[in-house]
Amino acid sequence: MEAAEAKALRLARSSPSAAPCPPVNSGVLIFFAVLVAGALVSAGWMSTSARLQVTPITRVASPTTRAHNAAAAPEPVPGSPRFTGVAASTNQTPSAAESLAPPPREATAVVPAAPAPAEEGATPRECPAYFRWIHEDLRPWRGTGVTRGAVEGARRRYAPKFRVTVVAGRLYVARYGRCFQTRDVFTQWGILQLLRRYPGRVPDLDLVFDCQDLPVVDRRRQDQPPPLFRYCGSEATLDIAFPDWSFWGWPELNIKPWEALRREINEGNAVVNWTDRAPYAYWKGNPKVGAERPFLLWCNVSGKRDWNARVYAQDWGKEVRYGFRDSDLSKQCTHRYKIYVEGRGWSVSEKYILGCDSVALMVRPRFHDFFSRGLSPLRHYWPVRGGRGMCRSIQFAVDWGNAHADKAQEIGGNASRFVQEELTMDRVYDYMLHLLTEYARLLRYEPAVPRGAAEVTVESMTRGRPGLEREFMMDTVEDGASGRGPCRLPPPFSPQELEALRRARADVVRQVEAWEKN
Template sequence: MTQTCPSNYPTKFEPAISSSETCPDYFRWIQQDLKVWQETGITRETLERAKPNAHFRIVIKSGRLYVDHYDKAYQTRDVFTIWGILQLLRMYPGQVPDLELLFLCHDRPGIWKKYFRKEDNATWPPPPLFHYCGHRDAYDIVFPDWSFWGWPEVNIKEWNKLSVAIKEGNKKVKWKDRVPYAYWKGNPMVSIARRNFMTCNVSDKYDPMVRLYVQDWKTETRAGFKGSNLEDQCTHRSMIPMEHYWPIRPNNCVDLKFAVEWGNNNTDKAQVIGRQGSEYMLKNLEMNYVYDYMLYMLQGYGKLMKLDVTVPENATEVCSETMACPITDGGLIRQCMHDSLVMSPSVKPACNLPQPYEDGELKRFLQKQENAEREVEKWTDEYWEVQSKILQQ
């Protein structure tokens, strides 16, 4: 009630049971994301060059968390990112080293590789910036999305509840009874590629076999989000071959149509792939893995610190109590915090971190992805060549 952080938090992590579980393969990207600073480490000068892109700075010192805000993030992205890190400290007390990090809450990456060259001493190494999104042409350090702990503005539950709801929603309509069209719903205004794809809804030459819907969040807010529950959208067939997704070239409506044609003509294969994609998400993105990923990322990042970790004068100490207790009017923000609160330290240690990618191994992995994309493009082009010849006869 005094709005101060308790002094009796656990400071040591003492798991009751051991763990021999290996983390999912995507954990290998932790080492890959941090690799660029392995030789130089992260100095004060290097870190501060990320500040112009950051919404806030987080300082963790002796297991306590401090925040220095620079700019207001969209909605509560910053709030639930900070909340998530606080829950990590509660789950693994004493396991996160002293560190400082800068965080960007926008949609797009902020540290593009083309502006940072190793041969240019003035720009190397790139500034470390934590962010929700990664890109093969950016150095942003990928960190779990804020919505794992809830997105109250759009009535998205924290992930433990939402994943269960999606799993149940997936059972509502059998695969064979689902609408045999491609489906997407979202805000097209945040991306040129999205806006261009909205034109794929209509064609005077053929049935485009896609259903693309504009998600108007203002209207949904007024209507109480009746049309935006994710678990209610499992009514369309997946168009994912290969393994978990089907690559679509930008600004290419015919790619979408062929993807749906393939899925409808190969329903057994498409269903298997769709199931694999769903199972991968529900199994490998459990919240314990989200926290383990955060833990290993912050531990690896902390080892790169070549500076004295300092709490800025303008920073404020925050904890679960000071963030949640002042919210006394109920509502979705408080509900998300309540649902995602870590009540006690984990009874077991984090999963075992897999070995990082070796250069040759990573190259083969990326080449495999590229080959899969090229193969689908080849199928698509051949399909449309045949269709064109049929129309000309």
């Protein structure tokens, strides 16, 4: 789903047909015993995670495996380690001294308009836990604020592709470069719809945006980092993660806007029960990009070995010719397990995989988008090794899930509920609103329309748009204020909470790796 994948459209005529990639062998059968405790209990704004009991297993061979391979004698794994899984956040509420209260804005700053009234008698619900990362993403500017010089510095140093300015509820865009396909168009369309959804609530602001896959603002080399928005970030960088363009549709790949596609994926889940799905791990995409995907090629089935993976190369030429009829994401929830592996950078495919009710096997991601830090290993997904250990790690995960169907279904169900309940377009717009509002509070100057910027309206954006571009815009246009109002932004993390959260997640991943070794 990355830019490199979509770029293959230009080479479509010469692309190979979709077929399983080169295989390697089948692994030994494993016994092991563990107890998986549920996620940490959160108070008030986070529900209690269900407990996952992992009992001793014997590998259950799939019908295909039994037909082609004699059953090997399993070996018991000594010891039954016990651990606690990780919730999306911790329970502790930061003290006043530890909170990240923003400094007061200068007198010249524009004050946000008063909140729009909510529906009568309605109490705004608390935002999902991943909204807490808004505070953390903006932490580098809490002390100094954001100056006009910092914004201009980001433009000069990192060559962002466009600049977004909101003044008195109107959107202005200055274009500095070209984004791949319509990434910039649908990102700006999304911000425009936010203004229509919450009129008077989006404060005056000024920011620069890049639409490349990889974050670039090095955390280690920034005394006064420039604020730069993009679709993903990482632990090593300070780029500010923002919802990606595909939430409003990806016309070049005929991927529908998220709200419609999310419902279709949910409906597709009901067509094939989890236990009736193929008992393997599925992946389809461009295997020629990124550091990890070449290793994935060797995890496919062959006459010599079955790693429990079914890997397919996407034939972009065929999909273009036939209107992507074989790439309907709502009809790809037919395997018990789906693999998420990054390409050159972060991939938009993550939300489609998580929504499938299948167990998401996530190959050691290096990047995060705006919501993925709300996911927890063994609660929402199964962590998988990268590199040369990938095939064995995938095989182990599938063997475990097939032998513990109820626990595997619980993990898959947690992920799909996250998508259906915490990643709706309501929450996407609320995240945008809270992120931009908190960012605007940090501005040390009054935003003004920059030289070369033009006002962006529904009419200006839809005028002359061809085919699916216009169709997706019309499908996602907001026709008025949201009566319910946004969810309530949860408090920042304390340093102790962040440290405990990161340590607990790392402990879970290490525990899974220990099971694999044994």
